[in-house]
Amino acid sequence: MINELNDINIATVHNPAEIAAHTTLSAASKASILIEALPYIQKFAGKTMVIKYGGNAMISEELKNKVMQDIALMKCIGIRPVLVHGGGPDITDFLEKIGKTSTFVSGLRVTDAETVTIAQMVLGGKINAEIVSRLNSLGIPAIGLTGKDANLLKAHKKLAEIHEANGQTNHVDIGFVGEVTAVNTQLINDLLDNGYVPVISPIGAGKGETTYNINADYVAAEVAGALGAEKLLMLTNTKGIYTSLDDPKSFLSSIPQAEATIMIENGTIQGGMIPKVEAVLHALQCGTKRVSIIDGREPHALLLELFTNKGIGTEII
Numbered sequence: 001m002i003n004e005l006n007d008i009n010i011a012t013v014h015n016p017a018e019i020a021a022h023t024t025l026s027a028a029s030k031a032s033i034l035i036e037a038l039p040y041i042q043k044f045a046g047k048t049m050v051i052k053y054g055g056n057a058m059i060s061e062e063l064k065n066k067v068m069q070d071i072a073l074m075k076c077i078g079i080r081p082v083l084v085h086g087g088g089p090d091i092t093d094f095l096e097k098i099g100k101t102s103t104f105v106s107g108l109r110v111t112d113a114e115t116v117t118i119a120q121m122v123l124g125g126k127i128n129a130e131i132v133s134r135l136n137s138l139g140i141p142a143i144g145l146t147g148k149d150a151n152l153l154k155a156h157k158k159l160a161e162i163h164e165a166n167g168q169t170n171h172v173d174i175g176f177v178g179e180v181t182a183v184n185t186q187l188i189n190d191l192l193d194n195g196y197v198p199v200i201s202p203i204g205a206g207k208g209e210t211t212y213n214i215n216a217d218y219v220a221a222e223v224a225g226a227l228g229a230e231k232l233l234m235l236t237n238t239k240g241i242y243t244s245l246d247d248p249k250s251f252l253s254s255i256p257q258a259e260a261t262i263m264i265e266n267g268t269i270q271g272g273m274i275p276k277v278e279a280v281l282h283a284l285q286c287g288t289k290r291v292s293i294i295d296g297r298e299p300h301a302l303l304l305e306l307f308t309n310k311g312i313g314t315e316i317i
């Protein structure tokens, strides 16, 4: 029955009216789609789930709205969603406008004093505000926060790690890049208890007035771990993890933690996927129950992952 939906190529139709126009689904099929979701709805009601929405998955207005609809639906059926967003491509664009080239080391942006100010501006001032508006307009009360609000994310400096072919790991100073040392879970839980959806920018509060730029994958993992979340869902711009990026058949629907570590060390996992997988492993070690990397380019990826028997994406087990 889900296949019936796939047959009408749901990836190319964009709103309920369009779907209705394209589909010949019988009433029974429509009902069975809803019934397939029933055990998941029962299981997940009241559970906290952290969603990481990566900048590379924020492709079109339509897709952004579909992600927001999914979060709205999750909230309406009693799930406690917490959204952590990225926005790397927008930061890069802004830096380009002022003539600055972006450099990354092991997936992390080299961040000087000017860059951290711009990261804070783009993430908190643009992307966060946009997401909050979209959720609010769907009738979901959302609160935008950076890690500085009530010290939501305390942080200190993080050195980038470079895994050399000889097995050695080198550490490199990449400026105002931070790692989370503490999460103000009370603030998040207070907001959730009062019916709000927290929307978090990956900016950390360092000592004094120091600001840190933190990779959003790490923030999502720390938040999920600190909350003991039922699930961490990483929305990105690829179907999940591949053993060879050029070979679609090498897609892995699940992968044991130990294997993921080896894939980072031997260079199978590269670039932006490194912080994502490191973050996922950390989240599992900190008490997050289940973690999946899913394709944010797929319309309604969150709903398909959560409420269908097959699910999508790569689960780290």
Ligand SMILES: Nc1ncnc2c1ncn2[C@@H]1O[C@H](COP(=O)(O)OP(=O)(O)O)[C@@H](O)[C@H]1O
Pocket (backbone or CB within 6 Å): 053, 054, 055, 056, 057, 086, 088, 217, 235, 236, 237, 238, 240, 241, 242, 243, 244, 245, 268, 269, 270, 271, 272, 273, 274, 276
């Ligand atoms: N083994 C791998 N499997 C899947 N993706 C990989 C792998 N190694 C590197 N990548 C890259 O990681 C990218 C995802 O990271 P990134 O672009 O930073 O996403 P986001 O903006 O969502 O955080 C993929 O688009 C892909 O190009």
Ligand SMILES: CC(=O)N[C@@H](CCC(=O)OP(=O)(O)O)C(=O)O
Pocket (backbone or CB within 6 Å): 053, 054, 055, 056, 085, 086, 087, 088, 089, 091, 107, 108, 109, 119, 177, 178, 202, 213, 214, 215, 216, 217, 272
């Ligand atoms: C230190 C570091 O790399 N910070 C990231 C923060 C944004 C982010 O993580 O965005 P995505 O999720 O879209 O990649 C950056 O400056 O790009």
